[in-house]
Amino acid sequence: MINTLLELKEVSYKNKNKFTLNKVNLQIKSGEKIALLGKSGAGKTTLISILNGTLRPNEGSVKLLNNEFDKLNLSQKSKISTIWQDLRLIEELSAEQNVNCGLLGKQTFLFAFKNLLNISSFNKAHQYMQFCNLKKSIFSKNIRKLSGGQKQRVAIARSLTQESDILLADEPFNNLDPKLTSNIKNLLLNTKNNNKIKVPNTTLISLHRLDLLDGFNRIIGMKKGAILFDLEKTKLKKFHLNKIY
Amino acid sequence: MNKLKLNPSSITFLPVLVCIPLAYELFINFHIGGIELFKEFIISSLNPKINNEIIFTLLKRLNETILIAFYSWLISIIFGIIFGILSSEIFYKILNLPIFLKRFLNLFLTFIRSIHEIIWGLILMQIYGINFSIGIIAICIPYVAINAKVFSEQIENINLKTIESIKQINGIKSSTLITLVWSPVIETFKNFGLYRLECAIRSTTVLGLFGVGGIGTSIFLSFQTLNFRELWTYLWSLAFLIIISNVLLKKINLLNTSKKFLTSFVIALFCISLFSLSFFVYFIFNKNAIPFNSINNLLISNFNFISYDFLKLLFETIILGLLSTGIAISFPPIFILILNNKIGITIIRLIAFLFRLIPAPILILVLLMFNDPSISLAAIALGLHNAAITSKLLLANLYNQDKTQYTAMKSLGVANRSSWLFGLFIKQANSYLAYCAYRSDIIIRETAILGVIGSVGLGWQLQESLSSFAWEEVIVILFSYSSIAIIGELINGKIKSNLT
Numbered sequence: 001m002i003n004t005l006l007e008l009k010e011v012s013y014k015n016k017n018k019f020t021l022n023k024v025n026l027q028i029k030s031g032e033k034i035a036l037l038g039k040s041g042a043g044k045t046t047l048i049s050i051l052n053g054t055l056r057p058n059e060g061s062v063k064l065l066n067n068e069f070d071k072l073n074l075s076q077k078s079k080i081s082t083i084w085q086d087l088r089l090i091e092e093l094s095a096e097q098n099v100n101c102g103l104l105g106k107q108t109f110l111f112a113f114k115n116l117l118n119i120s121s122f123n124k125a126h127q128y129m130q131f132c133n134l135k136k137s138i139f140s141k142n143i144r145k146l147s148g149g150q151k152q153r154v155a156i157a158r159s160l161t162q163e164s165d166i167l168l169a170d171e172p173f174n175n176l177d178p179k180l181t182s183n184i185k186n187l188l189l190n191t192k193n194n195n196k197i198k199v200p201n202t203t204l205i206s207l208h209r210l211d212l213l214d215g216f217n218r219i220i221g222m223k224k225g226a227i228l229f230d231l232e233k234t235k236l237k238k239f240h241l242n243k244i245y
Numbered sequence: 246m247n248k249l250k251l252n253p254s255s256i257t258f259l260p261v262l263v264c265i266p267l268a269y270e271l272f273i274n275f276h277i278g279g280i281e282l283f284k285e286f287i288i289s290s291l292n293p294k295i296n297n298e299i300i301f302t303l304l305k306r307l308n309e310t311i312l313i314a315f316y317s318w319l320i321s322i323i324f325g326i327i328f329g330i331l332s333s334e335i336f337y338k339i340l341n342l343p344i345f346l347k348r349f350l351n352l353f354l355t356f357i358r359s360i361h362e363i364i365w366g367l368i369l370m371q372i373y374g375i376n377f378s379i380g381i382i383a384i385c386i387p388y389v390a391i392n393a394k395v396f397s398e399q400i401e402n403i404n405l406k407t408i409e410s411i412k413q414i415n416g417i418k419s420s421t422l423i424t425l426v427w428s429p430v431i432e433t434f435k436n437f438g439l440y441r442l443e444c445a446i447r448s449t450t451v452l453g454l455f456g457v458g459g460i461g462t463s464i465f466l467s468f469q470t471l472n473f474r475e476l477w478t479y480l481w482s483l484a485f486l487i488i489i490s491n492v493l494l495k496k497i498n499l500l501n502t503s504k505k506f507l508t509s510f511v512i513a514l515f516c517i518s519l520f521s522l523s524f525f526v527y528f529i530f531n532k533n534a535i536p537f538n539s540i541n542n543l544l545i546s547n548f549n550f551i552s553y554d555f556l557k558l559l560f561e562t563i564i565l566g567l568l569s570t571g572i573a574i575s576f577p578p579i580f581i582l583i584l585n586n587k588i589g590i591t592i593i594r595l596i597a598f599l600f601r602l603i604p605a606p607i608l609i610l611v612l613l614m615f616n617d618p619s620i621s622l623a624a625i626a627l628g629l630h631n632a633a634i635t636s637k638l639l640l641a642n643l644y645n646q647d648k649t650q651y652t653a654m655k656s657l658g659v660a661n662r663s664s665w666l667f668g669l670f671i672k673q674a675n676s677y678l679a680y681c682a683y684r685s686d687i688i689i690r691e692t693a694i695l696g697v698i699g700s701v702g703l704g705w706q707l708q709e710s711l712s713s714f715a716w717e718e719v720i721v722i723l724f725s726y727s728s729i730a731i732i733g734e735l736i737n738g739k740i741k742s743n744l745t
Contacts, residue, residue, distance in 0.1 A: 049409075053413070054409045054412075054413055074415045074416070074417065075415070077415040078414065078415035078416075080413075081414075082413055084406070084410055088404075088406050088409070088410035089407075089410075090407060090411075090424070090425075090428060091428075092427075092429075092431070092432065093428065101411060101414060101424055102414060104411070104414045104415075104417075104420045104421065104424065105414050105415045105416045106416075107416070107420070108417070108420070109417060109419045109420050109423070111420070112416065112419070112421075112423050112424050113423060116423065116424065116427040117511065162414060
């Protein structure tokens, strides 16, 4: 049976009296690989922020595993991980310390403190960093000293260490070269198998490039804060895309 | 006719106009009674006294100074960080606590910050008598609040998006909080916290002048007995101590130390904070504080404002603060502009170092050798001491910046001073004025010390009221000081936000 993990009902979000999301209904089921398409300003980032609980909707309800989002405890909320468009890494920390931050949801305060003092265990962080094709030489480097692509992979490694059930990613392929884009997409869609690594099997990724749709099984198109189409990848036609671009 | 337009560069020079009333008052109060003493004071600076007895006293006094300064610095940093976190918005956002608690805490911190450590020292000495702990507690009270303000401002600068991303990991709240505030706290500690040790050494010295102990007490005793050679031995050793402490602290790099050392360091900090807190509670509740019982008198107070020209003293204090600020802002750029060559700059650096080294109360006592006590004299002493501090920052910023505009102007044949003004100074004027706005907060607080020594303003009245245990007067004076400092801080805050 396919479980509904996340559910949005009649969700609206207003920013400065202007709707950025307008009565959106959405169900995300376990195992789905969803591509979220739309022009800049279509409401993709707002939708992701509502899905991960960063923004509270003005109207409607958000449910995770059939529970209202506001009533969830921290461990339930940590089932969702996010890769932000602007990465949002802590610039003053090293790459491995940033990746270890992904474990905060499962660890005690002492772990957080030891991580900041650089005396915690980095085994798990290193496993995920290697999985994201990051070289050992950059593990202890400060984030400020890394290239754009390296930072992107650190952000991915951080979200993967959360070992969440759902991964939300907001335009994670921006400013990356084609080879790196393909590598990162494969990581996020879990096409590379590894027993030690748990990659969320449910993924929602917002995209601009249509050539990256391979590997997704569901496509959602957005325009002006509304979902214009929501269909299986095989049913996607050119006129659907014309509606949103 | 064109309208006069003010810009940050011209605003920096304008306060020099305070020199007109200052020069007039200094001229009519001038006397030559202490010129010989002044000459002896200057000559003694090159011939300090060195013998076994002096060295023994010096080591003992330096030891006291280091202990008071280091311990008060350490405690004020630890509690400054704690209160800095507690008074930042992020703390209440992450822990979902009502924001009115933050406002209440900020109000409390603003009040204790607005009163100078010397005033706290004088009050505590009057209540508990002369005691080694007085120095530490007196410095810690305002320093904790000052440090808390700086740490909290830096914590507030954390990018909102970073907060969201870490919150979204949904770790326990304390882990989320420490992960977010750690970097700004460490950065602020490195950039600001280490410099506070020098401030603590200076404050310990000034408190020593009032009898708390340490090298300040020896400096004051030497001055009172007109033993200037001995005085300079203490002043030069103080300079040596400040230089050594700066050099040592710059060598500390928390991130490159071994894990074992770091863990021990954190455990030691934790133990010190626990010990300090328990000692503070013990000190407050377990010491004999009989004089303070007269606080009950407040309820049946017959306090009369007019009886000692309270408003006149208040006005004098404000004028003293404004005149000193005028000197502190305008003197450094004017002198750098006039003496704009290598030798001139070296002379300015040397004089500024001396004015920073000599505590303002000693400076005013030196000036009293050839002038009667007046607001102007107190303003000169306070202004010069602070101008020495602002000049240090201005010189560092002027000559560490990009000089392409300056060299381009020089290559066009523009005169040296004009090139300096339009090529170097103009780029620093904004940040210099913003720093001076912050400095004027400190000047307002420091008027208290000068008042005590130079018989002007509320400081003088405070000394009198404390000596006669007139607690109702003390309370009114404290609130007056606090009000002036808070109003000044609000005005300066507006100025700073317009400049940056």
